[in-house]
Amino acid sequence: MTGAAPAAGTGEAAPTVRGRGAFGTLRMEAVSRRFGSATALDRLDLTIEGGEFLALLGPSGCGKSTALNCLAGLLPLSGGSIRLDDERIDTLPPEKRGFGMVFQNYALFPHLTVRKNVAFGLAVRGTPKAEMARRVDEALALVELSDHAHKLPGRLSGGQQQRVAIARAVVIRPRLVLMDEPLSNLDAKLRLQMRTEIRKLHQSLGLTTVYVTHDQEEALALADRVVVLRHGVVEQIGTPEQVYTFPRNTYVAGFMGYRNLLELPVASREGRRVVLEEPGLRLTGVAQEDLDGTSAVAAVRPDDFTPGRGGPNTVRVSVEVAEFHGREMAVEGVTESGRVVHFRSPERMAPGDKVDLGVPADRVLVFATGGASGGTSGGASDGATGGTSGGVSGGVSGGASGGEG
Numbered sequence: 001m002t003g004a005a006p007a008a009g010t011g012e013a014a015p016t017v018r019g020r021g022a023f024g025t026l027r028m029e030a031v032s033r034r035f036g037s038a039t040a041l042d043r044l045d046l047t048i049e050g051g052e053f054l055a056l057l058g059p060s061g062c063g064k065s066t067a068l069n070c071l072a073g074l075l076p077l078s079g080g081s082i083r084l085d086d087e088r089i090d091t092l093p094p095e096k097r098g099f100g101m102v103f104q105n106y107a108l109f110p111h112l113t114v115r116k117n118v119a120f121g122l123a124v125r126g127t128p129k130a131e132m133a134r135r136v137d138e139a140l141a142l143v144e145l146s147d148h149a150h151k152l153p154g155r156l157s158g159g160q161q162q163r164v165a166i167a168r169a170v171v172i173r174p175r176l177v178l179m180d181e182p183l184s185n186l187d188a189k190l191r192l193q194m195r196t197e198i199r200k201l202h203q204s205l206g207l208t209t210v211y212v213t214h215d216q217e218e219a220l221a222l223a224d225r226v227v228v229l230r231h232g233v234v235e236q237i238g239t240p241e242q243v244y245t246f247p248r249n250t251y252v253a254g255f256m257g258y259r260n261l262l263e264l265p266v267a268s269r270e271g272r273r274v275v276l277e278e279p280g281l282r283l284t285g286v287a288q289e290d291l292d293g294t295s296a297v298a299a300v301r302p303d304d305f306t307p308g309r310g311g312p313n314t315v316r317v318s319v320e321v322a323e324f325h326g327r328e329m330a331v332e333g334v335t336e337s338g339r340v341v342h343f344r345s346p347e348r349m350a351p352g353d354k355v356d357l358g359v360p361a362d363r364v365l366v367f368a369t370g371g372a373s374g375g376t377s378g379g380a381s382d383g384a385t386g387g388t389s390g391g392v393s394g395g396v397s398g399g400a401s402g403g404e405g
């Protein structure tokens with residue numbers, strides 16, 4: 001933490017706003033939360049280490065916000081417990097937990113000035129006036145809003161409002177900062193800027209942060225550890241490198257940008273090397289788990305295919321759609337047997353072009369059909385972000401529907 005870049009313009013402010021930091025571990029043990037007959041969290045076990053930045057990642061409805069609200073004390077548990085070191089905290093009301101929260105919609109008081117919004121948490125805790133003034137000044141300096149202290153939130157931009165929300169959360173010196181999709185209302189440029197600011201603040205203040213997002217890129221960029229959730233259950237926990245490079249199943253792979261999830265017949269197998277083959281396509285890959293069926297699922301990132309580089313590992317496609325993305329094109333092609341394949345191309349491409357796509361064997365992850373993910377089409381469409389599910393599920397089912405049914 002000490003080597004971290006200082007928060008913007010904050011040199012001297014940081015030490016007093018610094019979080020109480022001091023806890024060893026926060027444990028969620030078999031935490032369940034039901035809404036009527038629906039289970040939003042199913043015996044969730046999660047350990048958060050003091051000082052770390054943990055991202056809860058998953059598609060809409062997977063239980064991320066429920067987990068965060070249970071931590072915050074905004075939702076009572078249906079089962080299980082939460083302990084901060086030796087202290088059981090799930091029975092404490094939110095204000096007794098000493099956590100700061102930042103919400104997607106900022107949740108600022110519209111009739112209070114920026115200064116009063118930031119001071120609010122200190123006022124309800126009965127902080128003496130002089131200390132309150134000093135700490136609010138420091139928190140505002142930290143997020144570079146000192147000049148806007150007297151304004152109402154309605155007169156600020158989205159990014160400034162979000163910074164007020166962050167100042168309000170950190171001014172109480174929280175043991176833990178909980179953030180629920182804090183950047184999703186910002187435009188793309190501001191989102192990137194604020195993302196960096198959040199990471200800087202986390203480092204320079206020595207915070208412990210739990211951050212909810214459905215955005216894989218945001219989770220990988222920010223977090224020390226990423227928790228991939230599905231239907232209220234943990235699918236995988238690991239460092240960004242681990243979940244990105246070694247997704248445990250097709251669900252996590254789909255979420256990590258392995259947009260091509262192709263269920264294919266197994267032609268041969270030798271140790272962990274597997275050859276998958278059908279007309280117009282031959283993919284050698286590396287098995288990530290035991291394979292026992294006659295088919296398996298190859299997971300390949302679009303940017304791992306190299307167009308025009310045929311060889312022993314080749315997929316031949318006919319281009320259907322080519323989108324301009326600056327330096328390269330995002331292309332969708334179809335194989336002889338009707339599989340949809342996504343790849344990137346530095347060259348211009350047009351519908352109807354025939355292309356051979358090469359890919360190194362170690363970039364082809366092979367999973368069992370209908371393995372831990374509970375079926376490739378589910379994993380793919382849940383995991384893919386907006387607009388991709390059609391392509392992915394088309395790729396999975398095209399020509400291999402027997403395996404799915």
Ligand SMILES: Nc1ncnc2c1ncn2[C@@H]1O[C@H](COP(=O)(O)OP(=O)(O)OP(=O)(O)O)[C@@H](O)[C@H]1O
Pocket residue numbers: 035038039040058059060061062063064065066067214
């Ligand atoms: N108050 C509620 N009443 C009934 N069901 C709820 C309630 N809150 C959440 N749920 C259900 O619990 C599940 C998990 O919801 P949750 O909000 O935690 O998901 P999420 O991953 O945060 O999704 P999103 O990204 O859309 O906010 C969903 O199926 C949701 O419909």
